[in-house]
Amino acid sequence: MAGKRSIFEEVGEGQKSAATPQGGMIDQGRGGARGAVRIWLAILFALVVAMIAVGGLTRLTDSGLSITEWRPVTGALPPMNAAEWQAEFAKYQASPEFQLQNHQMGLEEFKTIYWWEWGHRQLGRFVGLVWAVGFLFFWATKRMPAGWTGRLASLGALGGLQGVIGWWMVSSGLTGRMVDVASYRLAVHLGLAFAILGLIAWYMLSLSRRETELLQARRSREAKLFSMSTGLMHFAFLQILLGALVAGIDAGRAFPTWPLMGESFFPADAFYLPEGGPAVLAFFENPGLVQFVHRMAGYLLLAFGIVVWLRGRRSAHPATRGAFTFVIVALAAQVVLGIVTVVHAAPLSLGLIHQLGAVAVWVAVIRARHRAQYPITATIRG
Structure with a gap:
């Protein structure tokens, strides 16, 4: 038989009621690592802004046509010796930009514009790597917030498309009709970069609040x-x-x-x-x-x-x-x-x-x- 209880005793003292609410039902099992995903997106955001800045400098310094081939994997390595530098310079010398505009350029000047374009492409590869590592980690460890897998996967797909469009843009300056890349292709390339940046910003804003807060708001x-x-x-x-x-x-x-x-x-x-x-x-x-x-x-x-x-x-x-x-x-x-x-x-x-x-x-x-x-x-x- 239970003893008498004080009227001042806390209800449920020493034990938890099974009916005590533990949080919104919508958020149960759906939150995932929202904070960690948001940090990952913030890193991607900063990298994309850097890509836009480096891309702008690459264009403003007329460096975009210094690499005349698209090698997504092997192109990650720059020339390692004098012979390889001469080979890269020879490829550029065959381009319309060199023949019509930069025919007085020497090897050292070529190296300057080459490093700008190589750095731009290398940064693009690094952005893709950061996306892939983060996405696979959150997906494999089941920390992906519910409903976010497709949205975050689309960022990687758009990033891959951006690489293809980048080469499509560069190739327009190697045909002989113009000594620079086609401006409308540059607009497509930059526009997609801003679209990716906008999606990342929107996702970061949404992940800064719980699903229940967003539904109520x-x-x-x-x-x-x-x-x-x-x-x-x-x-x-x-x-x-x-x-x-x-x-x-x-x-x-x-x-x-x-x-x-x-x-x-x-x-x-x-x-x-x-x-x-x-x-x-x-x-x-x-x-x-x-x-x-x-x-x-x-x-x-x-x-x-x-x-x-x-x-x-x-x-x-x-x-x-x-x-x-x-x-x-x-x-x-x-x-x-x-x-x-x-x-x-x-x-x-x-x-x-x-x-x-x-x-x-x-x-x-x-x-x-x-x-x-x-x-x-x-x-x-x-």
């Missing part, structure tokens, strides 16, 4: 703001592609004046093509027209960003309002930086900073879009 999503931020994201992506066209033909150095292009609003000879061809090619190959389109798109992007920001200020969630404020600050800074880059004829340093500014804008827009989809509700105390 989605109930209070701001549909209109999410739709507008989606449009802003697409517009920003288009502007990034236009920027790649500018970099592809060095159009940033064509008209180092602002706000006019030379002495007029619209560039002179905008549809002129040295080798002729349909007028539509001028949008890809005429430096004046390419820079003009990039400028106008930048103004429109800033204007649309202001509209979205004004809508974001009406959000009931402080975190969402802050995210959209950061977007407009990043956009405004990028426009100013673009103007400074143009009037200084796009030197290497400013060109690289401007490209990294695009990364900041891109990630800021994606973060704000995520806040609109999954608001962070602030308590009165918070």
Whole structure:
């Protein structure tokens, strides 16, 4: 017979009730190593940003065509002796870029541009290795969060596709029609890099919160703001592609004046093509027209960003309002930086900073879009 119990005795003292809730049923067995996966994605994020920066430097230093072959495995080893260096240099000497533009280049100068391109490709291999090791580890140890296997596997598939597109881009400069890579292929290559970066950022934001939190937050999503931020994201992506066209033909150095292009609003000879061809090619190959389109798109992007920001200020969630404020600050800074880059004829340093500014804008827009989809509700105390 049980003894008498004090009215002050804690219920369930000395034992746990079987009915005591231990956490959300949705999270049971589904959480996986969310924190560890997020750290792995953060490393991939930093590496992809580095890839974008090194890729930009490779293009701005005209180093992209220094390696004329695509050897995904054996190409990991650089020339190891004088004979191998001479062999690589001979391959480059047979390229249109050397014959038409760099015929006075010596072996030592070739080594400089070779190391830029080799470093870019080697960094790409390292990114793939980091993805593969991390993915296989989380999958084999069953620490992958439920529902995330396909999404994280897609990052590896896109990375492999990026390598193929990289060679498709380089090969366009080895055909003889042009001495640089085709600007539209460069735009595809850079666009895919930003798409991969955007997916990683979105996944990191989602993994920073539990599944139950995301489900609850989605109930209070701001549909209109999410739709507008989606449009802003697409517009920003288009502007990034236009920027790649500018970099592809060095159009940033064509008209180092602002706000006019030379002495007029619209560039002179905008549809002129040295080798002729349909007028539509001028949008890809005429430096004046390419820079003009990039400028106008930048103004429109800033204007649309202001509209979205004004809508974001009406959000009931402080975190969402802050995210959209950061977007407009990043956009405004990028426009100013673009103007400074143009009037200084796009030197290497400013060109690289401007490209990294695009990364900041891109990630800021994606973060704000995520806040609109999954608001962070602030308590009165918070």
